[in-house]
Amino acid sequence: MNAGVVDEQQLTRALNAGRNILLTDDYVETTDYHGATTFGRTPPVWKDFFQRNYAEKVRGSVLKSSHYTTDLLGNRFRCCMANSQKGWGISMRALPLKIPSLRDDLQLDWNIIRELTEGSGLTLFAGRMGSGKSTTMAASIGCLDPRASQIATVEDPIEVIYPSHSIIQREIGTHVENFAEAIRDCVRQSRTTIVVSEIRDSETANAALLAASTGHSVFATIHADNVFDIYTRMSALIDPRYERVLARNLRGLWWQHVVRFGTADRKPLPVYESLLVDYEARNIFEKGTTALPMLASVMERQKRKNMTEIAMGHVSQRRATREEMAEFIHRRNRIAED
Missing domain, CATH: 3.40.50.300 (P-loop containing nucleotide triphosphate hydrolases)
Structure with missing residues (x-):
């Protein structure tokens, strides 16, 4: 399910609840835990995050990707920064902030x-x-x-x-x-x-x-x-x-x-x-x-x-x-x- 293009406030809320995020300098796409996808222009805080990571990780090499974990806005993310035909982007996956519960979080026994x-x-x-x-x-x-x-x-x-x-x-x-x-x-x-x-x-x-x-x-x-x-x-x-x-x-x-x-x-x-x-x-x-x-x-x-x-x-x-x-x-x- 796609929520489509939304305003900055809605997009920021969606990013805070995001499970998988594709972040570039100008465009961001986020999919939440339920599978709903939202996208739009990169908000300022996320744009600054992208630019800092680009400066730290790319360092002149256009061929080498970077894999790392980082914190942002109270969340932890697994990141892959890589180049493509559309330019550099960071694929981000939100990591658990606590040990997941089999029963309560995963519905498993x-x-x-x-x-x-x-x-x-x-x-x-x-x-x-x-x-x-x-x-x-x-x-x-x-x-x-x-x-x-x-x-x-x-x-x-x-x-x-x-x-x-x-x-x-x-x-x-x-x-x-x-x-x-x-x-x-x-x-x-x-x-x-x-x-x-x-x-x-x-x-x-x-x-x-x-x-x-x-x-x-x-x-x-x-x-x-x-x-x-x-x-x-x-x-x-x-x-x-x-x-x-x-x-x-x-x-x-x-x-x-x-x-x-x-x-x-x-x-x-x-x-x-x-x-x-x-x-x-x-x-x-x-x-x-x-x-x-x-x-x-x-x-x-x-x-x-x-x-x-x-x-x-x-x-x-x-x-x-x-x-x-x-x-x-x-x-x-x-x-x-x-």
Whole structure:
């Protein structure tokens, strides 16, 4: 939903409530938590912010983008300043000012997720970009006892600032050079719980998996289209020698998306599916990707709903129409099941 061009006062209010913002010297576009988009000429405060960031980050290079976090008007933002055919712009995403609540903020149940976090092993939170997977992982970490769990996070950038002094938080490019090095440091720092903001390359995937295989509790996000696809994506990233290590050390898989309706009158709705990696699931993983459809029966035995069941639940309770949930009712990109 587009609110269209508005006056400066309305645009300023929209920016203060913005979740995703595209900022340039003359034009700004903001999309709020509900998916409503507003745009117009850049207000003076935001114009000054853009010009200061341009002076600090560009420094004569027209090809190099900059990734960083910053504060503005009481909010924290993850920023990407990059050049394009239309000139320089900053893509900004608002970061949580507190640890999100699974129930109150995300409409999710900790009791469904908790089993996926217990003991040692690798738990992966997945979805596409903007699906809320990082927020759900952060909220789940917030449910753990930081003293008992001995938590360290490796992030690019740091999104949620945990208040506990016992939690070590490190940002790539600020405190450490790369994810793999930071994960290895966590092991040396006697951290029992390691949180990786995103697995996006082989080196990070291997380091996270090996940490999980040595008795650590590892959490990470990864891009995937459904809960079955999580294993496929992770398997494609790791060294082929570690295929069996992956099957034996996966602990839990969580996939999600958030449906937004473009209006404050309707709350965004989560659609999700999950799998506890038990003995039967490990045996299926060890058989390879052709056996993945068999995981459907494992989910059913565990009484874990798939995305279709969650989507149809929203429809039956009249929170959404079948058309609005059609993408999930038809089980998008699902591996064919027998």
